[in-house]
Amino acid sequence: MSAPSSPPKPTGLHDQAAPGPGTAEGQSGGVTSDRDAHDPENTEPEEPIIASAASSTAPSSHIEPDTWTDDDEAYSGSTNTSYLSSIASDVRRGVIENGRTYGVYGITKAWIPSDDLEMERNDLQHCKFTMLMNDELHLAPIIDHPQKILDLGTGSGIWAMDIADQYPSAKVIGVDKAPVQPTMIPSNLTFELDDIEDEWLWGESSFDFIHGRELIMAIQDWPRLIRQAHDHLKPGAYLQLGGSVPDFRSDDDTLPQDSAYMEMGRIYLEMSARVNLSGLEPTKWKRYLEEAGFEDVVERILKIPTNPWPRDPYLKKIGAFELHHFRESIANVFARGYEQILGGDPTYFQVLLARARKEVSNPNMHSWVPFYVVYGRRPGNSMPAEKEKSATPPQT
Ligand SMILES: C[S@@+](CC[C@H](N)C(=O)[O-])C[C@H]1O[C@@H](n2cnc3c(N)ncnc32)[C@H](O)[C@@H]1O
Numbered sequence: 354m355s356a357p358s359s360p361p362k363p364t365g366l367h368d369q370a371a372p373g374p375g376t377a378e379g380q381s382g383g384v385t386s387d388r389d390a391h392d393p394e395n396t397e398p399e400e401p402i403i404a405s406a407a408s409s410t411a412p413s414s415h416i417e418p419d420t421w422t423d424d425d426e427a428y429s430g431s432t433n434t435s436y437l438s439s440i441a442s443d444v445r446r447g448v449i450e451n452g453r454t455y456g457v458y459g460i461t462k463a464w465i466p467s468d469d470l471e472m473e474r475n476d477l478q479h480c481k482f483t484m485l486m487n488d489e490l491h492l493a494p495i496i497d498h499p500q501k502i503l504d505l506g507t508g509s510g511i512w513a514m515d516i517a518d519q520y521p522s523a524k525v526i527g528v529d530k531a532p533v534q535p536t537m538i539p540s541n542l543t544f545e546l547d548d549i550e551d552e553w554l555w556g557e558s559s560f561d562f563i564h565g566r567e568l569i570m571a572i573q574d575w576p577r578l579i580r581q582a583h584d585h586l587k588p589g590a591y592l593q594l595g596g597s598v599p600d601f602r603s604d605d606d607t608l609p610q611d612s613a614y615m616e617m618g619r620i621y622l623e624m625s626a627r628v629n630l631s632g633l634e635p636t637k638w639k640r641y642l643e644e645a646g647f648e649d650v651v652e653r654i655l656k657i658p659t660n661p662w663p664r665d666p667y668l669k670k671i672g673a674f675e676l677h678h679f680r681e682s683i684a685n686v687f688a689r690g691y692e693q694i695l696g697g698d699p700t701y702f703q704v705l706l707a708r709a710r711k712e713v714s715n716p717n718m719h720s721w722v723p724f725y726v727v728y729g730r731r732p733g734n735s736m737p738a739e740k741e742k743s744a745t746p747p748q749t
Contacts, residue, residue, distance in 0.1 A: 419669060
């Protein structure tokens with residue numbers, strides 16, 4: 354499955370080139386862009402730049418807001434996945450609370466549902482994140498013909514399915530503690546039920562690429578997870594993590610600090626911190642990777658517009674995805690945590706949510722959500738180019 358077709362995409366991201374082995378991106382500092390010196394009167398179409406220079410700690414550059422018209426709201430719906438593979442029935446059924454199903458397997462209690470609605474959300478998010486990365490499934494400069502790829506917390510499995518299609522040379526494993534993946538999948542993909550915070554049973558030094566995206570309210574010990582990933586990568590292979598942080602921002606003070614929308618972000622961060630699953634962890638991934646021994650660690654902070662406020666049609670579409678995501682799905686995802694972790698009043702939450710939905714729909718609020726993409730390479734030589742080109746299909 355692929356992301357739906359989309360308007361012409363920006364070229365800024367890959368023009369700035371993901372680093373190759375041996376580059377010194379890990380040391381570089383902030384982000385610079387011509388767009389920072391933006392002229393608000395300039396009506397020439399601009400090439401949007403959604404990713405920052407390598408290894409930045411500052412988010413990607415200024416996004417030009419559009420003059421809003423009602424016609425700009427069109428966006429694609431989600432794709433659907435079928436439901437459930439056959440593993441033990443109690444694990445498969447999960448537990449139902451307030452009409453949502455939650456997984457029961459694993460060390461940490463599930464705060465995010467794992468049902469059809471959540472799988473739809475995963476698929477929609479996949480379209481958004483893929484667009485955000487310039488229609489790429491990864492930014493890490495992995496080898497052309499990987500043999501083994503691992504997707505951590507694969508959810509609906511849509512990234513794993515797409516990467517399996519992109520790299521037919523690879524045997525892809527998607528692992529999740531909820532058995533919610535479809536059964537109609539590429540032949541080089543398998544799904545496994547496991548808790549990735551447990552001891553990994555795959556062979557050490559066996560993967561060419563390990564990927565984990567949007568593991569929200571999920572991981573207690575990121576440094577340990579990252580160390581395990583390090584040890585299970587082949588020398589020269591890459592780990593890439595991606596995740597949004599609801600630390601909403603705007604570059605032009607159009608996002609009121611006392612808005613209900615900001616309050617929703619604070620609630621999420623407080624809730625996640627209380628159960629030791631801090632939503633701010635993506636901001637520390639770069640350090641964790643470096644401490645685990647990864648080389649050439651790159652951090653990119655991509656801006657997700659929170660509604661279709663940008664002028665650029667590509668970013669406008671990403672904003673439409675994000676608006677739909679906020680209005681239709683994300684808040685309900687946190688209902689369990691709000692009541693059970695914070696002891697919050699569901700009525701207050703619904704009122705706040707109604708206000709936040711209204712606010713975030715306002716195209717004059719030029720807010721954005723940071724999406725962190727961090728990747729690094731396990732030290733050691735990757736497969737030499739010549740040899741790698743003649744790599745055989747995966748050994749099963
Ligand atoms: C928000 S979904 C993201 C799905 C997918 N990575 C994506 O980006 O489309 C997070 C997934 O991580 C899974 N998960 C959370 N903690 C996990 C753990 N400790 N071990 C395995 N899977 C986990 C959840 O069951 C859920 O399917």
